[in-house]
Amino acid sequence: xxxxxxxxxxxxxxPLRKAPKSPLHHQLLxxxxxxxxxxxxxxxxxxxxxxxxxxxxxxxAAVDERGFETVRRIRHAQEDMPxxxxxxxxxxxxxxxxxxxxxxxxxxxxxxxxVSPDSDARRKILTLIREVLSSRGTLTKEEEDRxxxxxxxxxxxxxxxxxxxxxxxxxxxxxxxxxxx
Amino acid sequence: MHADQNKLTQDNLMGSVSKLFPxxxxxxxxxxxxxxxxxxxxxxxxxxxxxxxxxxPNVLDYQVELVVDGRKLDRPVNYxxxxxxxxxxxxxxxxxxxxxVIDPRAGHGPGIGGFKADSEIxxxxxxxxxxxxxxxxxxxxxxxxxxxxxxxxxxxLEKVIALHPEADEKPCVIGNCQAGWxxxxxxxxxxxxxxxxxxxxxxxxxxxxxxxxxxMRYSGGLLGGSxxxxxxxxxxxxxxxxxxxxxxxxxxxxxNTLWSKQxxxxxxxxxxxxxxxxxxxxxxxxxxxxxxxxxxxxxxxFIGNNLAAGKIQTSDGTAIDLRNIRxxxxxxxxxxxxxxxxxxxxxxxxxxxxxxxEIRSYGQTIVYTIHETVGHLGIFVSAGVARKEHGEFSSNxxxxxxxxxxxxxxxxxxxxxxxxxxxxxxxxWVMRCEARTLDDIRALGGNDPQDxxxxxxxxxxxxxxxxxxxxxxxxxxxxxxxxxxAQWMYQMHSLRMQYELFSDxxxxxxxxxxxxxxxxxxxxxxxxxxPFVALQEQVSKQIVAxxxxxxxxxxxxxxxxxxxxxxxxx
Numbered sequence: 204x205x206x207x208x209x210x211x212x213x214x215x216x217x218p219l220r221k222a223p224k225s226p227l228h229h230q231l232l233x234x235x236x237x238x239x240x241x242x243x244x245x246x247x248x249x250x251x252x253x254x255x256x257x258x259x260x261x262x263x264a265a266v267d268e269r270g271f272e273t274v275r276r277i278r279h280a281q282e283d284m285p286x287x288x289x290x291x292x293x294x295x296x297x298x299x300x301x302x303x304x305x306x307x308x309x310x311x312x313x314x315x316x317x318v319s320p321d322s323d324a325r326r327k328i329l330t331l332i333r334e335v336l337s338s339r340g341t342l343t344k345e346e347e348d349r350x351x352x353x354x355x356x357x358x359x360x361x362x363x364x365x366x367x368x369x370x371x372x373x374x375x376x377x378x379x380x381x382x383x384x
Numbered sequence: 385m386h387a388d389q390n391k392l393t394q395d396n397l398m399g400s401v402s403k404l405f406p407x408x409x410x411x412x413x414x415x416x417x418x419x420x421x422x423x424x425x426x427x428x429x430x431x432x433x434x435x436x437x438x439x440x441p442n443v444l445d446y447q448v449e450l451v452v453d454g455r456k457l458d459r460p461v462n463y464x465x466x467x468x469x470x471x472x473x474x475x476x477x478x479x480x481x482x483x484x485v486i487d488p489r490a491g492h493g494p495g496i497g498g499f500k501a502d503s504e505i506x507x508x509x510x511x512x513x514x515x516x517x518x519x520x521x522x523x524x525x526x527x528x529x530x531x532x533x534x535x536x537x538x539x540x541l542e543k544v545i546a547l548h549p550e551a552d553e554k555p556c557v558i559g560n561c562q563a564g565w566x567x568x569x570x571x572x573x574x575x576x577x578x579x580x581x582x583x584x585x586x587x588x589x590x591x592x593x594x595x596x597x598x599x600m601r602y603s604g605g606l607l608g609g610s611x612x613x614x615x616x617x618x619x620x621x622x623x624x625x626x627x628x629x630x631x632x633x634x635x636x637x638x639x640n641t642l643w644s645k646q647x648x649x650x651x652x653x654x655x656x657x658x659x660x661x662x663x664x665x666x667x668x669x670x671x672x673x674x675x676x677x678x679x680x681x682x683x684x685x686f687i688g689n690n691l692a693a694g695k696i697q698t699s700d701g702t703a704i705d706l707r708n709i710r711x712x713x714x715x716x717x718x719x720x721x722x723x724x725x726x727x728x729x730x731x732x733x734x735x736x737x738x739x740x741x742e743i744r745s746y747g748q749t750i751v752y753t754i755h756e757t758v759g760h761l762g763i764f765v766s767a768g769v770a771r772k773e774h775g776e777f778s779s780n781x782x783x784x785x786x787x788x789x790x791x792x793x794x795x796x797x798x799x800x801x802x803x804x805x806x807x808x809x810x811x812x813w814v815m816r817c818e819a820r821t822l823d824d825i826r827a828l829g830g831n832d833p834q835d836x837x838x839x840x841x842x843x844x845x846x847x848x849x850x851x852x853x854x855x856x857x858x859x860x861x862x863x864x865x866x867x868x869x870a871q872w873m874y875q876m877h878s879l880r881m882q883y884e885l886f887s888d889x890x891x892x893x894x895x896x897x898x899x900x901x902x903x904x905x906x907x908x909x910x911x912x913x914x915p916f917v918a919l920q921e922q923v924s925k926q927i928v929a930x931x932x933x934x935x936x937x938x939x940x941x942x943x944x945x946x947x948x949x950x951x952x953x954x
Contacts, residue, residue, distance in 0.1 A: 210844060215836075222736045223694060257788075267815075268810070269805045272809075273808060289785065297789065
C-alpha cells in the first residue's frame, strides 16, 4: 500500500533505474558499421600487421602486459617505420578489432592485399606476431592453427618462418633474443 | 653519585622482584603505556589545532606549487589545482601523460592520495608521470554548487593539458571515493579532456548491495530521507558540517571507532604513535559543504540513485549520460569495503548496458579489479595496495588505454622464478586484462525487482518528507538559528570536542607532557610472553567481538525495518 501511495507500481518488474536507449544511437551505430565495412579493404602494412595479430590473439580474450611491452620494444627497434603516436595506435587497434568482430571472413580475405607482396616482408610479419604472442608462454593449439591460416593466406610457409626464427631455439634463447630486441 | 647508586639498587631490586612477579612487570609497563597513550592524545589535539589554523590544511607528503586557484574563477569554488614537485631522485618524463589525483570531499581534508611515498601520487611519479593534485579548502565559497565544481575541474584539466604539449596522451585522472562520481559526471560532459579514468572505491549505483551486508544503503530511507540533511544544513545556517559525514562513517564500524583504533595504539605505544598521529591528522581535519551541495549529493545520488540512469541534468538541461565517456574506465573496489561494496562500484555497468556488445557499440572500455579483503580506506591509504594495484595501473596505463572496447578484469599474477619474460614486466606483478561478460558482474549479487521497488519507495518518501519539511518546518528553523548558535553547535560537535579536549589548550593536560618524558626515559616494555599481556589481548578481543555483535544486530534490524516498510505495508 505504501508503495502504491507514493506512486511506485507494486507490480513493476522492470528495473526502476535504467539508462534510456535512443534510436539515434542505433542509427549512428549502423552508419559506423557501414563505414568500418567499407574500410576493411583499405590500409597498408601497419593495418595488415595489427589485423593479423589481433586475429591470431583474440581467441585467448586476454591481454598481458608482457605482450604490450614486446610491441613497444619492437616499435623502438624498428627505426625504418615512421613513428606512430599512441593515440593513433589506439584508434588503429580499435578499428581493426571492430572490423574483425563485424566481418571476420572479409577481413581475412582482404589481408593479403594490405601487406607487401614480398615474401620476406610477409615472413617478418609472422615472426613479429609469434614474438608478441609467445611473450607470455607457448601458443595454444587454436593460436597455432590461426597462425597457420594467416601464413596460408599470405602464401608463406609459416613452418619455415618458425623454424628459422623461433622454434629451433630453446626457450631460454628465445628469452635472450627478446631481451636483446 | 648517591642518586646513581640508589637507582642501581632500585634496578636490582626491581629486577629480582620482576622475576618473581610478572604482574609487577606488567603493571609498570601498563602505567607507562597509559601515560604515553595520553601524551599521544595530547599531541593529536595539538596537531588538530595546528591543522585548523592553516588556510589550506592538507596531509600531502609532497612539496606542491599552486597552478589554479578555484576561488578566482568566474564561478568561484573552494577547489585548487596544484603541481606536485617531484622529490629528488625522481625524474618525470615530459613525454608521458600527466596524472591528476582528485581527492574526495566527504568530510575529511585533502591529501590522502599523496600521504606517503607508497601512495597513488608516489607510484605515478615513480612510473615517470608528472603529477597534479586537486584539493579543496575547509570552507565552501558562498553559493558554490556541484556543477560549479565540475566546471572548475574542467578548467583544471584544460590547464594541465596546456602545460604538457609534449605528452603523448591526455591526462590520466584518478578519482577517490566521492571524487569518483564527480569525475565520471565531468567525463560524461567533457569526454575530450580525459585519458584513462581510475575510480577507486567510488559508489556509482547507490541502491546496489546484497542482503545481510551493506547496511549503509538503507540509512537514506530509514529516517524518512533527506529532510534530515536539510535540517542539518539549516542548523548550520546554510553550511553542512563535515564532521557529520565522518561520524556516519565511523558508526559503520563501532568496534574500530570505539575500541580497536585506540587499543592498537595503547598496546603498541612504542611503535604505533607516529603512524597513528599521521592518520589522525587526516581523519581529524573536517571540511564543510554548502547545504545545497550535500542536498544534491544525498537526493540525486545516495537516495535517488539517478546518476547511472541518466536522470541528472545540468543547469542548461544536458542529461549526464555515462555512456558518453570515451576513455577507458578503471574501477577499483574491494569485497572488504563496507562503504562502497563491489556492487555499488560496478552496478552502473548493468544499469547502462544489456551486454558487452552494447558496451563496445559505445566504444567504451571498462577494466575492473576487485580486491579480496582491503577496507574502504585501504583502497587509497594502504601502502601495499598502492605498490600493487595503483603501481601496476600507473605503469601499465598505456596498455589499458589501447585495449579494444569491452569489459575486462585486471588480474595480477605474482612474478616468480617460473614467470617467463620477466624483463618485460614492470613491478612485482604481471598484469593481465581478461575479457569478462556482464554475468560476471551479476554474479556479485544485487537487487531483485522487489528490492528495487523498496528503494524507489524510500526515494519517493524522502522527496515527500523533504517538501513537507521545507514547507512547514524550515521557515521556523531558519528564523530561530542565529549565527552564534550555529557556531556554538559547530564547536560542540562531539567529534571536534574529543580532539579539543586533550590538546594543550586544556590545562589538565599540562602534566602529561612531563610525565610522558619520564616514562619514555625509564621505559620498561613488558616481555612478549608475559601472561597478563595475553590476558589483556583476550579482553580486547572480547570487547571487539561484542561491539561487532551489537553492530551486526543493529544492521540486521535496520535491514528488516527497511524491508518491512517497503514491503509488508503493501
